[in-house]
Amino acid sequence: MNGRQAAQLLGLLPGPQREVLRLRLLCGLSAEQTATVLGSTPAAVRLAQHQALEVLREELAGRRGPFGALP
Numbered sequence: 578m579n580g581r582q583a584a585q586l587l588g589l590l591p592g593p594q595r596e597v598l599r600l601r602l603l604c605g606l607s608a609e610q611t612a613t614v615l616g617s618t619p620a621a622v623r624l625a626q627h628q629a630l631e632v633l634r635e636e637l638a639g640r641r642g643p644f645g646a647l648p
Contacts, residue, residue: 586633594629597622 587595593615600611601622608619608626615622 586636589636590629590632594625594632597625598629601626 587598590598596615597611600606600614601608606614608622611617611622612619
């Protein structure tokens with residue numbers, strides 16, 4: 578997957594979920610740190626991350642070719 582494809586996938590997410598993934602995965606913040614930045618709670622951050630990753634998993638599963646690779 579290239580950067581453009583990743584950006585397209587992230588574009589499927591609502592802004593708050595996209596921001597949670599950016600802070601958690603790209604910036605390496607903890608759920609507590611992310612919650613502070615977003616003015617939220619750690620539980621809400623973990624839930625948003627879980628939901629966002631589930632959307633991305635489902636989208637990727639629908640795009641896989643016969644050998645499990647993206648077309």
